[in-house]
Amino acid sequence: MAGSIVVTGVKEIDSRMKTLERKVQRKILVQNMRKGMKLVLEDALLRVPVLSGLLKKNIKLRAMKRKRNRVGLLVQIQPDPGFVKGEYWYPAAVEYGHGTVPPHPFMRPAYDLNKEHSRDLAMRGMLISLEREVKT
16 A cells, blocks of 8 residues: 555554555554553653642643654653743753752653553554454
8 A cells, every 4th residue: 555654563563554544544553652652651740750740730642743654652841931940941950950959850761661561552552453443
């Protein structure tokens, strides 16, 4: 199928995806990637230190900018004017530390500890969705 989505790493998913319409491919990918990335989001929300709650409130799961041949999701910190603290951007200062303040990483550990499970969950979900879609 021309213009199909390619899933790297799992040939079974990739070959089954190519039998579906592009719109259905994208739907299956996004739904299951979202399930996997929610693990990272939830872990980041548990790890983030809370003073005012502004940082925690602005950690979101968002779709990457759409491109014809790419689909992606990000766990990111939405900008907020309250994050500018003197010469530091507050989320970076918390994650990496600054001056005499030690780092308190929350985003990187959330990703590192959940990336394998998140990927497996997304791949399993894609296989199930593909099976369901092919049967109909």
